[in-house]
Amino acid sequence: MNTEGFHQGERIIQRLAGVVDEADRLQGMLQPPHLTGGLSTVLAGRSFAVLTARDHHGARWISPISAEPGFLVAGGTxxxxxxxxxxxDPLHSVPVPQHIGLLAIDFGIRRRIRVNGKLTSRSADLLTVHADQAFGNCPSYIQQRHLTTARMSACTANPGHRQVQSNPDTGALGDADIELISNADTFFLGTTHPTRGADASHKGGQPGFVRVDDGEIWWPDYAGNNLFNSLGNITVDPATALLFIDFTTGRTLQLSGEAKVEWLDTSTCQDEGGTGRRVRFTPRRIRGGQIPLRGDLLSFSPHNPAVIKSPEA
Known part of the structure; x- marks a missing residue:
C-alpha cells in the first residue's frame, strides 16, 4: 500500500481549510511505523480499543474491544x-485479509494512538495486524473517565439480546437510539480509502454536540491536527461507521452507512467549532449491544466548545 504523503481526499480538505502548510509540517507522522520503545509501552498499557473494518457483506463497522492491559502487543511493524x-458484534469474525484501523485510548490520561494497517490473520481471540501507520493524537476533546469492568448479567450477555428500539434492517433510529446519540459526549468514527486503508478516530465534545436531524446524524468538525484523515477518507469514499457507548450502562450503538462533509457559511450559520465544517451521516444498518465496561466521568475536556442549543440544521 502506498503510504507516502497525503492522499487526494486529505489534500482537498486541507486546501479548502487553508492549512496545507501546517499539514505539510506533520507529514512525517504518516511514515511506516516502528512499534517499539515508548509506542509499544503505551499500547501495552491500554485496556480499551476500537477496530474498524468491513464485515462479510462489505458493510463498514467500528467495534469496541476491551481486555486486561497487555492485550495489545507491538513489535517492529x-x-x-x-x-x-x-x-x-458484526466484526467478531472479521474477514481476512483486509485493511483495518485501530484506535487505542486511555481516557484517564487523555491519550490515544492510531494504528492503521492490514489484518493478516485472525483466530478466536487473536488478531495480527501489519501496521502501515502509527501515531499519537493530541488530548483535545477527550473526556476524562475512569474505566472499570462490570459483570455481565445473563440477559445482557446473551448474543441475541438487543436493548435498542432501532430497526437493524432499515437503519431507522428509535427513540432510545436518538436519546443516546443526543446525550453523547464521545463517539468513534471509522472511515476508509480505497487504496490507502482504513482509519479509526475519536470524536468528543459537550453533550449535545451530535445532532439527529430527520433520521440523519450530524456533528460539527472541531479544529484538530490538520491531517484530516477521516474527512479526507469520507471525501473519497463515503462508507462510514459510528460507535456510541453509554458509559453508565455499557450499552453500545453501532451504525454503518454513508457520510459527507458539508461546508458552511460561517457568517450566517451557527458554527460552534468555528471551522465552517460539519459531517452528515446517513445510517443504513444498526446494531445494539452491551460491553462489560463502565466509565465514571471525571471531567470534560477544557477544549470542548460550548454547544449551540438551536443550531441551523
Whole structure:
C-alpha cells in the first residue's frame, strides 16, 4: 500500500481549510511505523480499543474491544491483538485479509494512538495486524473517565439480546437510539480509502454536540491536527461507521452507512467549532449491544466548545 504523503481526499480538505502548510509540517507522522520503545509501552498499557473494518457483506463497522492491559502487543511493524470484538458484534469474525484501523485510548490520561494497517490473520481471540501507520493524537476533546469492568448479567450477555428500539434492517433510529446519540459526549468514527486503508478516530465534545436531524446524524468538525484523515477518507469514499457507548450502562450503538462533509457559511450559520465544517451521516444498518465496561466521568475536556442549543440544521 502506498503510504507516502497525503492522499487526494486529505489534500482537498486541507486546501479548502487553508492549512496545507501546517499539514505539510506533520507529514512525517504518516511514515511506516516502528512499534517499539515508548509506542509499544503505551499500547501495552491500554485496556480499551476500537477496530474498524468491513464485515462479510462489505458493510463498514467500528467495534469496541476491551481486555486486561497487555492485550495489545507491538513489535517492529506488527501489532498483535489478544482479544476480539464480542461474539454478537458484526466484526467478531472479521474477514481476512483486509485493511483495518485501530484506535487505542486511555481516557484517564487523555491519550490515544492510531494504528492503521492490514489484518493478516485472525483466530478466536487473536488478531495480527501489519501496521502501515502509527501515531499519537493530541488530548483535545477527550473526556476524562475512569474505566472499570462490570459483570455481565445473563440477559445482557446473551448474543441475541438487543436493548435498542432501532430497526437493524432499515437503519431507522428509535427513540432510545436518538436519546443516546443526543446525550453523547464521545463517539468513534471509522472511515476508509480505497487504496490507502482504513482509519479509526475519536470524536468528543459537550453533550449535545451530535445532532439527529430527520433520521440523519450530524456533528460539527472541531479544529484538530490538520491531517484530516477521516474527512479526507469520507471525501473519497463515503462508507462510514459510528460507535456510541453509554458509559453508565455499557450499552453500545453501532451504525454503518454513508457520510459527507458539508461546508458552511460561517457568517450566517451557527458554527460552534468555528471551522465552517460539519459531517452528515446517513445510517443504513444498526446494531445494539452491551460491553462489560463502565466509565465514571471525571471531567470534560477544557477544549470542548460550548454547544449551540438551536443550531441551523
Amino acid at each position: 506488527t501489532l498483535t491483538v489478544h482479544a476480539a470484538p464480542a461474539t454478537d
